Amino acid sequence: NAGVTQTPKFRILKIGQSMTLQCTQDMNHNYMYWYRQDPGMGLKLIYYSVGAGITDKGEVPNGYNVSRSTTEDFPLRLELAAPSQTSVYFCASSSPGTGDPLHFGNGTRLTVT
Amino acid sequence: DQQVKQNSPSLSVQEGRISILNCDYTxxxxxxxxxxxxxxxxxxxxLISISSIKDKNEDGRFTVFLNKSAKHLSLHIVPSQPGDSAVYxxxxxxxxxxxxxxxxxxTKLNVKP
Structure with a gap:
């Protein structure tokens, strides 16, 4: 059982470049999330989705876009990378209404220079 | 504005002793x-969860305490083991x-052998 899988593990981008962080889960969870963690800070919610075709903004959505075409996949798109987006990105999933906590992937470390 | 705060960035304890990690919310x-x-x-x-209808939840070596009036929770690890060294x-x-x-x-916990 793979759980939540994120790719790539590491990436270096130049300012202005674009990329997509991939996230897939095999637990049939309806809810999926993208968080970022900056050094010395807690995890901040970027976007979340409560099911295929439904997404909404979290605390820090600017500079990012998401889509949810299937239950399994929840990619995060950076259109014009900026140094402020240097961070570790975590994807998570959960099954709502059961008290089930968030299940996290292993993260993508992104550096924008 | 941070709604959940962990004011101790790090904690070091000896193997076999108790580790107490604190958290405040607003x-x-x-x-x-x-x-x-x-x-x-x-x-x-x-690791472990607690709902506000309880003031304590225990799972093996891990116990979480909730003080609703103080808006404070704590995680106790007894006895601490080197493998517990991690960020909580x-x-x-x-x-x-x-x-x-x-x-x-x-909070980064370091359990010394």
Whole structure:
């Protein structure tokens, strides 16, 4: 059982470049999330989705876009990378209404220079 | 404005002794609290949770205490083991409102052999 899988593990981008962080889960969870963690800070919610075709903004959505075409996949798109987006990105999933906590992937470390 | 705070960035304890990690929150509407453990280069993994109808929840060596009047929770690890060395995050939300988990900045625990 793979759980939540994120790719790539590491990436270096130049300012202005674009990329997509991939996230897939095999637990049939309806809810999926993208968080970022900056050094010395807690995890901040970027976007979340409560099911295929439904997404909404979290605390820090600017500079990012998401889509949810299937239950399994929840990619995060950076259109014009900026140094402020240097961070570790975590994807998570959960099954709502059961008290089930968030299940996290292993993260993508992104550096924008 | 951080709604969940962990004011101790690090904690060092001797193997076999008790580790106490603290967490404070400001939003009185929070009624579901979790602790996560994170090793380097891995995603956070769920450790233990507590809802506001309880003031204590125990799971093996891990016990979480909730003081609603003080808006404070703590995680006790007894006895501490070197394998417990990791970063510990507390998180809070309203019950089953899985859109909005708020995380603290983490406490790095070092258990010395």
């Amino acid at each position: 939003n009185s509407m929070f009624d579901y609290f979790l602790w996560y453990k994170k090793y380097p280069a891995e995603g956070p993994t769920f 995050f507390c998180a809070a939300s309203r019950t089953y409102n899985f859109n909005k988990f708020y995380f603290g900045s983490g």
